[in-house]
Amino acid sequence: MTTAGAEKVAPAVAVAVAFAPGLGGPHFAALPPLALYVHIPWCLRKCPYCDFNSHEARGGIDNLPEAAYVDALLADLEVALPGIWGRRVSSVFMGGGTPSLFSAGGIDRLLAGIRARVPLAPDAEVTLEVNPGTFERDKFEGFRNAGVNRLSLGVQSFNPAHLTALGRVHDADEARRAADAALALFDNVNLDLMYALPGQNVEDARADLRTALAFNPQHLSFYHLTIEPNTLFHRYPPVLPNDDMSADIEAAVEDALADADYVHYETSAHSRVGYECRHNLNYWRFGDYLGIGAGAHSKLSLPDRVIRQVRWKQPAQYIDQIASGAPLMEETAVVRDAIGFEFMLNALRLNAGVPTTLFAERTGYPLALVQRELGEAVQRGLLERDPTTLRATALGRRFLNDLQAIFLRDAPAVKSPATVPVATPITFRRDP
Ligand SMILES: C[S@@+](CC[C@H](N)C(=O)[O-])C[C@H]1O[C@@H](n2cnc3c(N)ncnc32)[C@H](O)[C@@H]1O
Ligand code: SF4
Numbered sequence: 001m002t003t004a005g006a007e008k009v010a011p012a013v014a015v016a017v018a019f020a021p022g023l024g025g026p027h028f029a030a031l032p033p034l035a036l037y038v039h040i041p042w043c044l045r046k047c048p049y050c051d052f053n054s055h056e057a058r059g060g061i062d063n064l065p066e067a068a069y070v071d072a073l074l075a076d077l078e079v080a081l082p083g084i085w086g087r088r089v090s091s092v093f094m095g096g097g098t099p100s101l102f103s104a105g106g107i108d109r110l111l112a113g114i115r116a117r118v119p120l121a122p123d124a125e126v127t128l129e130v131n132p133g134t135f136e137r138d139k140f141e142g143f144r145n146a147g148v149n150r151l152s153l154g155v156q157s158f159n160p161a162h163l164t165a166l167g168r169v170h171d172a173d174e175a176r177r178a179a180d181a182a183l184a185l186f187d188n189v190n191l192d193l194m195y196a197l198p199g200q201n202v203e204d205a206r207a208d209l210r211t212a213l214a215f216n217p218q219h220l221s222f223y224h225l226t227i228e229p230n231t232l233f234h235r236y237p238p239v240l241p242n243d244d245m246s247a248d249i250e251a252a253v254e255d256a257l258a259d260a261d262y263v264h265y266e267t268s269a270h271s272r273v274g275y276e277c278r279h280n281l282n283y284w285r286f287g288d289y290l291g292i293g294a295g296a297h298s299k300l301s302l303p304d305r306v307i308r309q310v311r312w313k314q315p316a317q318y319i320d321q322i323a324s325g326a327p328l329m330e331e332t333a334v335v336r337d338a339i340g341f342e343f344m345l346n347a348l349r350l351n352a353g354v355p356t357t358l359f360a361e362r363t364g365y366p367l368a369l370v371q372r373e374l375g376e377a378v379q380r381g382l383l384e385r386d387p388t389t390l391r392a393t394a395l396g397r398r399f400l401n402d403l404q405a406i407f408l409r410d411a412p413a414v415k416s417p418a419t420v421p422v423a424t425p426i427t428f429r430r431d432p
Contacts, residue, residue, distance in 0.1 A: 025304045025305065025364075026301075026304070026305065026306065026336075026339070026363060026364020026365055027364050027365075028301055028303060028361075028364045029361070030361070031087065031288065031301050032282075032285075032286065032287040032288045032301055032361070032362050033090045033282055033287045033288065034084060034087045034088065034089055034090065034287070034288045034289065034290065035089065035090055035091045035092075035093065035279050035282045035283075035287060035288070035289040035290075036089045036091070036092045036093070036114065036118070036289065036290050036291075036292070037092075037093050037095065037279075037289050037290070037291040037292070037293075037296055037297075037298075038073060038092065038093065038094045038095070038099075038110070038114075038291075038292055038293050038296070039053065039095060039096065039097065039291065039292070039293030039294055039295060039296040039311075040069070040094060040095070040096045040097045040098070040099040040101070040102060040293060041053055041054055041055055041096060041097040041293065041294045041295065041315050042054065042055055042056070042057045042061075042064055042096070042097050042098060042101055042315070043055070043056060043057065043096065043097055043098045043101070043131070044056070044057060044061070044098065044101070044131070044133055044134065044169045045167070045169050046232075047166060047167050047168065048166070048167045048231060048232035048233045048236075049166060049167075049225060049226075049227070049228070049231055049232075049233045050228075050231060051228035051229070051230055051231050052096070052097065053097070053294060053295035053313055054096055054097040054098070055097075055314075055315060057101065061101050061134075064101060064102075065315075065319065066102055066103065066106045067106070068319055069315065069319065070102075070106055070109055070110050070113070072318065072319045072322040072323075073110060073113075073292050073293055074110070074113040074114075074117070075322045075323075076292040076293070076311070076322050076327045077113070077114065077117050077118070077290075077292050078117060079322075079325060079327055080290055080292065080298075080327075081117065081118070083290075083300055083302070084118070084288075084290055084300065086119075087118075087119075087288075088118075088119045088120070088121050089114075089118045089119065089120050089121065089124065090121050090124060090125075090278065090282065091121075091124055091125040091126070091127070091278050091279035091282065092111070092114060092120070092124060092125075092126045092127070092279075093127045093129075093279040094107070094110075094126075094127065094128045094129065094148075095127075095129045095152075096129055097129075098129065098130075098131045098133075098134060098154075099128050099129050099130070100128065100129065100130040100131055100134045100135075100139070100143075101131075101134055103139070103142075104138075104139050104141075104142020104143055104145070104146055105142070107128065107142070107143055107146045107148065108142070108145070108146035108147075111126065111146050111147045111148075112146075115147075125149065125150055125188075125277070125278040125279055126147055126148050126149050126150065127148070127149075127150040127151070127152055127190075127277070127279060128143055128148045128150075128151055128152070129152045129154065130151050130152065130153050130154070130178065130182065131153075131154050131169070131170065132153060132154070132155065132170040132174045132175040132177070132178035132179075133168070133169035133170035133174060135170075135174060135177060135178035135181065137181045137185075140181050140182060140185050140186075141185060144185055144186060148186075149186065149188060150186065150188040150189070150190070150277075151182045151186050151188075151189050151190070152189075152190040152192060152219075152221075153175075153178055153179055153182050153189065153190065153191050153192065154192045155175045155178075155179065155191050155192060155193055155212070156168060156192065156193060156194050156197075157172075157193060157194065157197060157200075157208050158172045158175055158176065158207075158208050158211040158212070159172065159200075159204055159207065159208060160172050161199065162197045162198070162199070162200060162204070162208075163175075165197065165198045165199060165238065166194075166197065166198075167232075176211075179191060179212075179215045179217070180215070183215055183216070183217060187218070188218050188219070188275060189215075189217045189218055189219065190217065190218070190219035190220065190221060190277065191212050191215065191217045191219070191220050191221070192221045192223065193208055193209075193212060193220065193221070193222050193223070194222070194223045194224070194225045195208075195222055195223070195224060195225065195246075195249050195250065195253060196224050196225050196240060196241050196245075196246040196249055196250075197225055197240075197241075198238035198239055198240055199239065200241055200249065201241070201245065201249075202245070202248050202249050202252050205249045205252060205253055206252055206253075206256060209252075209253055209256050209257070210256075213256075213257075213260050218271060218272050218275035219269070219270070219271040219272070219275050219276075219277060220257065220262060220269075220270045220271070221268050221269050221270070222253055222257075222268055222270065223268050224246065224250065224268070225240070227240075257270045263276070264351055265350065265351055265352065266280070266284060266349050266350055266351065267349045267351075267397075267400065281350075283346060284346045284347060284349050284350050285346070285347065285350075285354060285358060285362065286342070286343045286346050286347060286358070286362040286363070287362070288300050288301050291309070291311065292311065292327075293311065293318070294311060294312065294313055294314065294315045294317075294318040295310065295311055295312070295313035295318075296310075296311045297309070297310055297311075298310075301362075301364070305333045305334070306333065306334040306339065306363075306364070307331055307332065307333050307334070308331070308332050308333075308334060309328050309330065309331045309332075310328070310329050310330045310331075311327050311328060311329060312327065312328075312329045313329065336365065336369070337409040337410075338409065339363045339364075339365065339369075340359075340363065340365075340369050340370035340373065340407050340409075341404070341407040341408045341409065343359060343362060343363050343407075344370070344373075344390075344403075344404055344407040345404050345407075347359075347390060348383075348390070348391075348392050348396070348400065348403055348404060349400070350391075351391075351392075351397065352389075352391065353384070353389045353390050353391025353392070354389070354390050354391075355388060355389060355390075356387065356388055356389060356390055358390075359390065370407060373406050373407045374390075376406050377396070377403055377406050377407075380406075381393060381395050381396075382395055382396035382399065382402065382403040382406070383396055383403065
């Protein structure tokens, strides 16, 4: 294996940073915690609402290049090692796509290869995303034996009509069987549901929630269905509940979850106490993450800058690029004028907020960098007036986009001259 890719990219970024306007360097007393994201980009079928980097397994799942892809992931990790040297990995998240398309043997080889290359914390949270359409009990057992200790199951709804409208490959019974098996085999399970679905009313959403709660999962993610560009739903928009109905559904879901003793700790995430998704908390607290796999995103703090990376998106191209030791499609340094927004975009999603001291710890700049914006947010009633905590008010949570936008300055990330432009999403919808 080779480290040529890392050697090739780092000098290019150094050049970009040297000429970056307004980029006084950050200073880190200590580097943030580090998480590892692994992207597995295939699905049985592409859902009409989905804008994740997921590709239909056209030749069927028996013809997926599983072995070649696991090899590529491990080679990718090896190339990335110099950038995270000696740092402990606190969580691993295998997301997609549909990672549960891979065999338990493939996931076992992947996790063993990760453990051999990076120091994994002994209590690391290791999550695998699962689609009920790929459910087999033996496979779930195999995932557990491989070291997966948290499953995240993409249920979306238990209502047959809504599952059909969403183009899901599984029916409600398969979703129930998969949830049953997941909870029998794992003691940390997330169920992903979406709301504001085509034709959904408040009672439908309550019924979905009752079914989900009957499984007593440790974690529930409720995502507002969004119509994303480049999806079939964008081209052929379904009839969705109007804003008032969506707000009623959201309020009903939140009340029922609070009554059932789930902590609403992040915009879309609810959990039993102590079962917050640690991997996602690290994103929201502006921790570091290395993302390996096709189209994966990374955010890494170096002693003098914060960088973002994007891997090649198409699976075949990714595998080829890895073979030539160059997995990165783009690497950018985050400029000083952008980092306050990036921090707030994540941290303000947490309902309990974050300590004010975290800003300097994670951005490398004093909080004074965003003093004017903080003042405006407090004055508009969107941010609590609390010197110890950065936390949205109830109004701020309701108008979170407006609150986050206050911190947005006209400052594009500095691009490495050797790379091509690409949109770099810096929000995380997945429950991981
Ligand atoms: C990568 S998928 C999860 C695993 C698996 N691929 C599946 O769908 O079963 C992550 C989650 O994002 C949510 N999601 C995807 N597209 C969405 C959209 N347009 N609006 C809201 N939530 C979305 C779904 O709840 C989905 O389970
Ligand atoms: S929602 Fe999940 S299963 Fe559907 S296309 Fe996206 S990643 Fe694949």
